[in-house]
Amino acid sequence: MRFTWKMAVVFLVSxxxxxxxxxxxxxxxxxxxxxxxxxxxLPKDYRAKWTYLGSWAVPMKKAPGQxxxxxFTQPESVEAYKKTGxxxxxxxxxxxxxxIDAGKMTTGQAYWAGDIASWFVMIKDxxxxxxxxxNWGNGWGWALFNAKDPNKNVSTNFQTDxxxxxxxxxNTDWVYIQGYPxxx
Amino acid sequence: MRFTWKMAVVFLVSxxxxxxxxxxxxxxxxxxxxxxxxxxxLPKDYRAKWTYLGSWAVPMKKAPGQxxxxxFTQPESVEAYKKTGxxxxxxxxxxxxxxIDAGKMTTGQAYWAGDIASWFVMIKDxxxxxxxxxNWGNGWGWALFNAKDPNKNVSTNFQTDxxxxxxxxxNTDWVYIQGYPxxx
Numbered sequence: 001m002r003f004t005w006k007m008a009v010v011f012l013v014s015x016x017x018x019x020x021x022x023x024x025x026x027x028x029x030x031x032x033x034x035x036x037x038x039x040x041x042l043p044k045d046y047r048a049k050w051t052y053l054g055s056w057a058v059p060m061k062k063a064p065g066q067x068x069x070x071x072f073t074q075p076e077s078v079e080a081y082k083k084t085g086x087x088x089x090x091x092x093x094x095x096x097x098x099x100i101d102a103g104k105m106t107t108g109q110a111y112w113a114g115d116i117a118s119w120f121v122m123i124k125d126x127x128x129x130x131x132x133x134x135n136w137g138n139g140w141g142w143a144l145f146n147a148k149d150p151n152k153n154v155s156t157n158f159q160t161d162x163x164x165x166x167x168x169x170x171n172t173d174w175v176y177i178q179g180y181p182x183x184x
Numbered sequence: 185m186r187f188t189w190k191m192a193v194v195f196l197v198s199x200x201x202x203x204x205x206x207x208x209x210x211x212x213x214x215x216x217x218x219x220x221x222x223x224x225x226l227p228k229d230y231r232a233k234w235t236y237l238g239s240w241a242v243p244m245k246k247a248p249g250q251x252x253x254x255x256f257t258q259p260e261s262v263e264a265y266k267k268t269g270x271x272x273x274x275x276x277x278x279x280x281x282x283x284i285d286a287g288k289m290t291t292g293q294a295y296w297a298g299d300i301a302s303w304f305v306m307i308k309d310x311x312x313x314x315x316x317x318x319n320w321g322n323g324w325g326w327a328l329f330n331a332k333d334p335n336k337n338v339s340t341n342f343q344t345d346x347x348x349x350x351x352x353x354x355n356t357d358w359v360y361i362q363g364y365p366x367x368x
Contacts, residue, residue: 047235047236047365047366048235048259048262048263048366051231051232052231052236052254052256054254054296054297055239055252055254055296055297056294056295056296057241057252057294057295057296058289058291058292058293058294058295059293059295060291060292060293062292063291063292064291065291068239068241070236070238070239070365072236075232078232079232098365101362101363105242105349105352106348106349106351106352107242107244107247107248107249107349108242108244108246108247109242109243109244110240110241110242111240111241111242111243112238112239112240112241112360112362112363113238113239113363113365116365164290165289165290165291167290168289168290176296178285178296179285179296179297181231181254181282181297181300182231182232
């Protein structure tokens, strides 16, 4: 069989296509919620598919995270944390903030989670993959989405928009572990 | 081939064994957490394997369910509820009660779930399977387990030990649906 120009073109196209697939695969290996510029998107089905870590009630009206917070992560990250005490790269923490509903029950005053207000999202990155993106640092990517536009991360710089509230959790990799019984 | 006494015994033993298997299967079909007398046991791995429904904060010291409540059920019951608006038979609601921890964060006062105190458990039974067991009625089996002995249901009669706190939820099959965003 003679090697023809037609065959050369087929080889070249196949090669480029496979290289493309491979590059895409590599990008997806880190996280399906992060693009190649470090832009973070909000996971969708965490309530039905992920594991619940714990909740916070932050009632003060002036608090930046005022509301009822439910926190979720991937099941495999919980397993890894229980074994190693660390969150593996790609771990996503979704902290869903809802307004606090309240009512008098036969058991007295009770508080629960009402309508959704916003989401805080952290994505573990132990390698400093996005040094030029100001939403990445201290071992995590940081994001904030508001209910009115869940497709837009409104955090522009984690140092000014996020880290302030996480100072008390500095010694536990910036995560408030004490409220997450699932990890114990 | 002649039919012998030996063959008759083999047939009889096989028949009894298969009947036994079948009966056991039927008992397990309703719920692995309920025995044939309607005795309820506490599911173990709900935090890692089940779906989280929502939380309640009940701060009043005198409240019978004082604490932070995290509520879980089986993933398939969530799917069924979303389709039909009803909990299928065998649905287990585990309400885990923890003491309320509190602390001043950079975001102001916050509350979260501390050590475990007890569990409220409800198991759906639309058929009234256990009419002679006083922990069953109103379409559910009812149980209360304390942290010091998670193997013992200390509820002796759901009418006196359980239903009082569920009166406000009578119109939603005795379940406080409004606090469970996962079902919406």
